[in-house]
Amino acid sequence: MSIVNDSRDILRLTTAGSVDDGKSTLIGRLLYDSKAIFQDQMEALELASKLRGEEEVNLALLTDGLRAEREQGITIDVAYRYFSTPKRKFIIADTPGHEQYTRNMVTGASTADLAIILIDARNGVLTQSRRHGFLASLLGISHLLVAVNKMDLVDWSKSQYQEIVAEYTAFSEKLKIHDITFVPVSALMGDNIVNQGNRMKWYDGPTVLHHLEKVTIVADRNLTDFRFPVQYVIRPHQDFRGFAGRLSSGTITPGEEVVALPSGRYTKIRAIHTTDGKLDSARAGESVTLTLEDEIDLSRGEMLVRSHNMPIVSTRFDAMLCWMDETQPLKMNSPYFLRQTTRETQSFVRELTYRVDINSLHRDLDAKTLELNEIGRLTIETSQPMFFDPYERNRETGGFIIIDPTSNRTVGAGVIRGEKREIPSLGPDHAETVEKSANVVWHTGEISLKQRETRNNHEAACYWFTGLSGSGKSTLARAFEQKLFAEGKQVFVIDGDNVRHGLNGDLGFSSEDREENIRRIGHVARLMYNAGIIVLCCFISPTRALRDFVRGLFPEGRFNEVHVQCGIDECIKRDPKGLYKKALAGEIPDFTGVSAPYEEPDRAEYVIDTAHQPVDICVEMLGLDSDS
Template identity: 60%
Template sequence: MATDILRFATAGSVDDGKSTLIGRLLYDTKSILEDQYEAVKRTSLARGEDQANLALLTDGLRAEREQGITIDVAYRYFATPRRTFIIADTPGHIQYTRNMVTGASTADLAVILVDARKGVQEQSRRHAFLTTLLQVPHLVLAVNKMDLVGYSQERFEEIKAEFTEFAAKLDVRDLAFIPISALHGDNVVERSAAMPWYDGPSLLQHLETVHIASDRNLVDARFPVQYVIRPYRADDPELHDYRGYAGQVTSGVLRPGDEVVHLPSGMATRIQRIVTADGDVAEAFPPMSVTLLLEDDIDISRGDMICRPHNQPTVTQDLDAMVCWMSEGPPLAPRTKLLIKHTTRVAKVMVRDLLYRIDTTTLERDESATSLALNEIGRVKLRVAQPLFVDEYRRNRLTGGFILIDEGTYATVGAGMITQAG
């Protein structure tokens, strides 16, 4: 029985072997059916390849296969006795930065692939920056295609040193290096006999054992209200006064009897019960979806927040944030009017100022920039029409993140990370 879930994203330059790596993980952990493997093998032979191309296990879209590249975020699932895994396979091209941001935004760990022959490329540095910008707690640099450099320890150490020097400029919490060959399976699931000089874990062993429990914020109790439950049945008088507040615990631990405060009113009360689909529970923690019943009758609506009296988020209408612009339409510029979705609250928002655009490869800031085009990232000041209850993104990814929505089409056009509130 898997004990917990690890979400991880894969990234890297084109042809660095992301799809092959994921195919290898799925195949070697026996997470695919035999007929799936046979279908891949037949397709590979028909294309003139001499063995099953495991990349075809992940490139499920016909357009992807025809172009030979992965063009969108593809989510895959597999499990071992120790953990369940959700993989976000993200594309490597710079024009798909928005897809990378989408895939890594909820990840516990990111695997960045580097071709051992080519070393650290622009895309490698860009993806490392994006994963740290998104506060992904754990980063693995998987040096792939080691079979093509004779399983050279010297080449592995060169790439490790180069990437370590670049990573020193970033906010990397946990960094690991693993030499692999996705094609042959070296150090992917099992340790490789071809690299006796490497004494670390295989990639799967690392994924199974990396400690993620402490990454979850269990200090700042945050409960955005998603839905107010007011059931009514004429034949059940107990339901006449039932008022529950449903939502997902984004951080912290909540228990019956705890003193809490409602925002924006500031009124204090206590938790009476915590209800789930399986009945009452003694505590709720991320990412549980629960219904809270409170001791006092307070006017609470969707988008409001329940938190601790002495540990509250910032209540503000002014945000300073890093934004990745995802729209193929007009660029993001000062005076642009949009909708912002933050936790469960949606409000109107206007861009007050663009402070700078950042080069995701060199990390240089362009303070003369006047707009953000598709896939560009910059720091902006926003003014929201009604108060939001926020934390800085580096402290809490869920209450520190938001999306921007086009008012006319309701399409998601941007993703933001709050750097400063108020």
């Protein structure tokens, strides 16, 4: 084997099986018989087996890494193993198949080319065997190897094996996996893992290792659709602006015409740079740096594609989501960060169509939420347009994770089925579904924000005044507006009461309507910002989630949350609109500060105490940074 001109490829595989199916033993056997275990590992293994009072070397101990697992005797997390043969290199994501660890199998499967599913020959096809097949199918694994294990315990029975094959084949017809191979094995004794052994002469198929070495995976990669999410911009000097990233799919060569998303600008690839010189072409999976013929705006989270082969551009899509957080269930209509390729945006789960019972594959249409390890089909809306393909066609641009904005945990993993084409109905009078154009790209127009700002002589920005009713939001914003206006700046106040008359006249005060109110205002503010204006918005906006949603609509540094602080007692005393009086009398339900909570901002750019300072001082405090 020549190491320097090594043409072996890498097969990434994942293993799934229940606690006692002998999965760790199978992997241990694979490593042991293919001579991938080193002498010192072997010695450590023998010692560990002896300490546990076991006579034979316990191959499972090789992969059961963490101490907690050894104590419980089960694998609790994904562990990665490496071995190679003269034919191929292998990366194994060893994941526990135990009921509560669907999360781990989904994780391991997300990068795998092939999945090994273990079935205990004594027990036959159990619900978990089906579950593993379903998950492999959901995660787009093209190849399944079903290892029917513990054949030694059923007297190497051909008929028992065939029964399992027949039953699982019937089940798998419902799945989207077209390549399924069955192998009868005994991981404990080694039959049909690496070597054939002579106890199952009736079986003339490949051994597990033989199949792993032979299975063709090149065709699984999407080399058709060029997708280049920009990861990082390299700008060492004025004359070089390189876009660093890894091709999600497809191929590219210098000279080809490309489109930048979301700007929709056309240009050509000038060169593909690497330290080793310029390349003639690059393909899916390769990390490169591209330079373009024209100076166009392009940054992290944006994408280069070909004009005649575009991904879907949309803010709503239909997806399957696996919930991965044990601390809390999915919250509908709550903001989560969504990350797909190098793009991150705010997102909301708008509609849960059904939850799948992953054991029976039945659909529960009445499900209201998803808990840990549950999977559902749902509609997601994002605050920025996304560029994606259906997961079935493209794993790299069709997979996403969602992150809880408070705990920062990765709480869900999803696969996109396609665009969701309805837009939300506007109320009972507008209930019909409206078709959206499939190729709506945000039009940047010929005049850029930068040009507007240059003419205005100041930057556009949004100031979001939040606080209790009567805390002085409007007073403060109006005074600030006058000051900025006097300085010759483009400024405008959007006030809560005013928008309720026209734009949001159809909305009431239920929590959904309040959310929709803020959503619309956020977008209006964003449009005015795009027009170069300093927008001042005064809204109680009682939850962090609502305010964070609006924050997510603006570029970093351009959104200023102003917490207008004033104690509830002082607000009640002021009561400029007489609302507290009514609320305290019980005439207004869910009144913030009285009968509904106000979540104080934890990352406001400004905190202004209006209870103890005159308005002009408060305005000065805001003004301090308004020029920078």
